[in-house]
Amino acid sequence: QEAAKYDKKVMVLDFVTPTPLGTSWGLGGTCVNVGCIPKKLMHQAALLGQALQDARKFGWQFTEEVKHNWMTMTEAVQNYIGSLNWGYRVALREKKVTYENAYGEFVGPHTVKATNKRGIEKLYTAKRFLIATGERPRYLGIPGDKEYCISSDDLFSLPYCPGKTLVVGASYVALECAGFLAGLGLDVTVMVRSILLRGFDQDIANKIGEYMEEHGISFIKQFVPIKVEQIEEGTPGRLKVTAQSTVGNEIIEGEYNTVLLAIGRDACTRKIGLDKVGVKINEKTGKIPVNDEEQTNVPYIYAVGDVLQDKLELTPVAIQAGRLLVRRLYGGATSKCDYVNVPTTVFTPLEYGACGYSEERAVEEFGEENIEVYHSYFWPLEWTVPSRDNNKCYAKIICNIKDNERVIGFHVLGPNAGEVTQGFAAAIRCGITKEQLDDTIGIHPVCAEV
Amino acid sequence: MGWEEKQVRGYGEFAETAQRCHGRPIFALFCGDKDAMGRSWCPDCVTAEPIVRKELHNMPDGSVFIYCLVGDRAYWKDPNNEFRKNLKLTGVPTLLKYGTPQKLVEEECFKAELVRMLFTED
Numbered sequence: 001q002e003a004a005k006y007d008k009k010v011m012v013l014d015f016v017t018p019t020p021l022g023t024s025w026g027l028g029g030t031c032v033n034v035g036c037i038p039k040k041l042m043h044q045a046a047l048l049g050q051a052l053q054d055a056r057k058f059g060w061q062f063t064e065e066v067k068h069n070w071m072t073m074t075e076a077v078q079n080y081i082g083s084l085n086w087g088y089r090v091a092l093r094e095k096k097v098t099y100e101n102a103y104g105e106f107v108g109p110h111t112v113k114a115t116n117k118r119g120i121e122k123l124y125t126a127k128r129f130l131i132a133t134g135e136r137p138r139y140l141g142i143p144g145d146k147e148y149c150i151s152s153d154d155l156f157s158l159p160y161c162p163g164k165t166l167v168v169g170a171s172y173v174a175l176e177c178a179g180f181l182a183g184l185g186l187d188v189t190v191m192v193r194s195i196l197l198r199g200f201d202q203d204i205a206n207k208i209g210e211y212m213e214e215h216g217i218s219f220i221k222q223f224v225p226i227k228v229e230q231i232e233e234g235t236p237g238r239l240k241v242t243a244q245s246t247v248g249n250e251i252i253e254g255e256y257n258t259v260l261l262a263i264g265r266d267a268c269t270r271k272i273g274l275d276k277v278g279v280k281i282n283e284k285t286g287k288i289p290v291n292d293e294e295q296t297n298v299p300y301i302y303a304v305g306d307v308l309q310d311k312l313e314l315t316p317v318a319i320q321a322g323r324l325l326v327r328r329l330y331g332g333a334t335s336k337c338d339y340v341n342v343p344t345t346v347f348t349p350l351e352y353g354a355c356g357y358s359e360e361r362a363v364e365e366f367g368e369e370n371i372e373v374y375h376s377y378f379w380p381l382e383w384t385v386p387s388r389d390n391n392k393c394y395a396k397i398i399c400n401i402k403d404n405e406r407v408i409g410f411h412v413l414g415p416n417a418g419e420v421t422q423g424f425a426a427a428i429r430c431g432i433t434k435e436q437l438d439d440t441i442g443i444h445p446v447c448a449e450v
Numbered sequence: 451m452g453w454e455e456k457q458v459r460g461y462g463e464f465a466e467t468a469q470r471c472h473g474r475p476i477f478a479l480f481c482g483d484k485d486a487m488g489r490s491w492c493p494d495c496v497t498a499e500p501i502v503r504k505e506l507h508n509m510p511d512g513s514v515f516i517y518c519l520v521g522d523r524a525y526w527k528d529p530n531n532e533f534r535k536n537l538k539l540t541g542v543p544t545l546l547k548y549g550t551p552q553k554l555v556e557e558e559c560f561k562a563e564l565v566r567m568l569f570t571e572d
Contacts, residue, residue, distance in 0.1 A: 079551055080551075082550060082551040082552075083551035085551075086550075086551055086552045086553075089567065089571065090554070090558065090564060090567075093561075093563055093564055093567055094561070094564070
């Protein structure tokens with residue numbers, strides 16, 4: 001849309017290869033269809049379940065037991081997503097961007113072939129190309145995985161309640177999904193190969209795991225599935241999972257209605273003909289290395305988003321990178337996308353917001369003696385009356401002593417972590433120091449005042 | 451086989467007609483009532499109607515086009531009217547594909563390209 005503003009002739013080729021189980025979706029990419037949007041809505045559904053429990057303690061009287069209907073929630077979520085898909089179609093049309101629901105692949109210099117779902121092929125040429133093909137969930141490569149397991153691609157439009165679920169993985173996708181499924185009242189187990197939330201602050205990752213365990217989610221640690229078999233067909237059916245220990249020879253078995261794989265995502269770069277135009281990719285990870293102007297090794301081909309090597313996999317980052325790229329190319333601008341100090345939030349049952357360095361990374365980069373960590377547990381006022389945990393919410397900031405105690409890392413674990421973190425991210429971008437933070441009077445009574 | 455048009459007035463008639471046509475693609479254009487001279491109190495509806503009608507031949511075979519007059523201006527302005535409550539309509543004219551989130555509202559209906567897109571997309 002940005003390029004069209006500069007009167008460029010623009011075409012978008014978007015195509016979703018269906019999952020092994022046949023799931024597909026409309027225009028908008030992962031975030032809109034099978035990522036952030038449905039995830040946050042389902043997380044909200046789970047939070048509301050908790051709120052209903054708390055409500056009784058605040059004086060609300062309702063005698064019936066409260067139950068959750070998966071289909072009602074899923075239909076509402078999918079309806080909203082449909083309106084977003086349609087909104088994008090209208091927006092592209094209005095801005096005169098040509099949209100084709102077709103699978104694009106390079107066939108030669110400056111040329112792509114677009115194949116639509118009926119198999120009809122068309123060739124297009126262009127002066128410049130932007131690759132933003134993103135990623136798809138990885139499968140385990142064990143017997144029964146593609147036939148019987150689902151991924152996040154399938155979960156948000158699943159036409160039946162998943163029931164007793166085994167979530168395989170310890171990524172934020174795994175923990176967020178496990179979290180809201182349990183919050184909706186389902187029996188959830190998480191199978192973890194080694195650590196939780198690799199790449200995130202481990203002190204916080206462990207607190208998140210503990211909280212989930214104390215709130216009804218079982219964890220099976222240091223095991224990996226080696227086989228998935230179907231005991232009974234159905235919606236949901238019954239599956240038998242066999243798993244092996246990573247630290248010994250122990251084998252265990254378990255029965256579940258649904259197995260959700262969330263062990264990682266692979267870049268969609270292997271089947272788009274990059275070799276035909278000479279774009280180099282990292283053979284091992286499939287990711288595309290680019291310079292700080294999002295340009296690949298082929299000067300007329302650019303890339304943004306999750307396909308990039310060593311960059312954060314977040315929707316707002318991709319959007320910003322894309323917009324700035326176009327402004328540089330056609331608007332005479334010079335600003336580059338800043339990948340540092342990007343705030344993020346993990347929507348586990350106890351939400352986690354962060355911006356900047358984790359404690360481990362800060363120690364690695366600056367040395368333990370040069371950083372100071374300030375931390376505190378806090379008890380949200382809203383949790384006091386319903387007697388919810390008083391020692392779980394937590395906040396910490398990491399400061400660089402040598403640079404005026406500048407705040408280089410911000411971490412908060414508690415309700416509305418995303419909302420809290422956004423403001424602090426702006427402050428960190430302005431270079432806030434510990435002293436300035438201390439001088440800022442807090443809003444009371446809110447969690448953020450800590 | 452082509453397509454057919456049904457003209458209705460008010461929410462009750464609309465809902466009944468839509469239900470009777472269940473199973474076929476249903477497109478609906480909602481406009482303000484017309485006076486004795488055939489002019490609507492809603493100026494945007496006056497502009498949109500001919501543009502929409504010109505694109506009707508693009509609807510898939512077997513489609514039903516429901517032309518629905520919603521009521522007089524006072525009825526429409528009431529925030530609790532049945533169209534707002536049940537169909538979530540926010541303005542007239544509205545052109546929509548029934549049973550999907552696909553719709554065009556107000557000035558969007560003036561654009562032949564968008565109307566065509568609504569009639570031909572899946």
